[in-house]
Amino acid sequence: MVIKVFISGSSGNKDVKGNQQRALLILDSFRIKYDSIDISAPENKDQRNAMLQKAKKREEQRVPFCPQFFHDDDAYIGDFEDFQTATELERLEVFLGLKSEAEVIDTEKQDGEKEKSEDEENEEERSSREASASKDDEVREKCTRGHW
Numbered sequence: 001m002v003i004k005v006f007i008s009g010s011s012g013n014k015d016v017k018g019n020q021q022r023a024l025l026i027l028d029s030f031r032i033k034y035d036s037i038d039i040s041a042p043e044n045k046d047q048r049n050a051m052l053q054k055a056k057k058r059e060e061q062r063v064p065f066c067p068q069f070f071h072d073d074d075a076y077i078g079d080f081e082d083f084q085t086a087t088e089l090e091r092l093e094v095f096l097g098l099k100s101e102a103e104v105i106d107t108e109k110q111d112g113e114k115e116k117s118e119d120e121e122n123e124e125e126r127s128s129r130e131a132s133a134s135k136d137d138e139v140r141e142k143c144t145r146g147h148w
Contacts, residue, residue, distance in 0.1 A: 001033075001071065001072060001097070001098060002033045002034060002035055002072045003027070003032060003033065003034040003035070003069060003070070003071065003072070003077070003096055004034065004035050004037055004069070004070040004071070004072060004074075005023060005024065005027070005034050005035070005036050005037065005067050005068075005069055006037050006039050006047075006048075006051045006055070006066055006067060006068040006069075006070070007020045007024075007036055007037070007038055007039070007066045007067050008020070008038065008039050008040050008066045009038040009040045009041065010040035011040075011066065013065075016065055016066055019065075019066075019067060019080040019084075020066055020067045020080075022084075023067045023069075023080060023083055024036065024067075026083075026087055026092070030092060030093070032092075032093075032096065032098065035072075037051075039051060039066065050074065051064070051068055051070070052064060054070070054074070054076045055068040055076060055079065056068075056076070056078065056079050056082075058079070058081070064079060065079065065080065066080075067079070067080050067083070068080075069082075069083060069096070071097060077095065077096060077097065078095065082095065083095065090104075091104065
């Protein structure tokens with residue numbers, strides 16, 4: 001599935017520009033496939049109009065601000081605030097419809113078990129190093145006392 005991200009290449013609003021850049025960087029970092037559609041380009045007039053009809057307009061907005069997110073079948077996903085919230089909650093793939101909540105929870109459980117196992121291994125290594133250091137100290141003490 002490819003996500004459609006509606007942006008405005010000619011926006012004079014610094015917040016909109018920053019939000020667009022942030023969203024695209026996050027999608028790139030997650031290696032999520034997307035099509036970026038510039039609504040300021042004349043050839044995208046029909047897509048812009050469709051986006052404006054379906055997209056969510058916040059109370060303080062005259063028109064929906066970019067970026068806006070859609071599925072490739074033109075089903076509306078959400079705006080940048082929704083995207084940002086999903087990212088902060090580590091539910092971006094669920095928000096975008098790429099994974100179910102159950103899949104994400106299962107992955108988190110597996111990661112938690114893996115992390116626990118790594119912590120246990122690290123604890124064993126630390127204990128082993130401490131035991132070895134203690135042995136070294138004991139040998140050093142015997143050498144300095146002339147027991148060896």
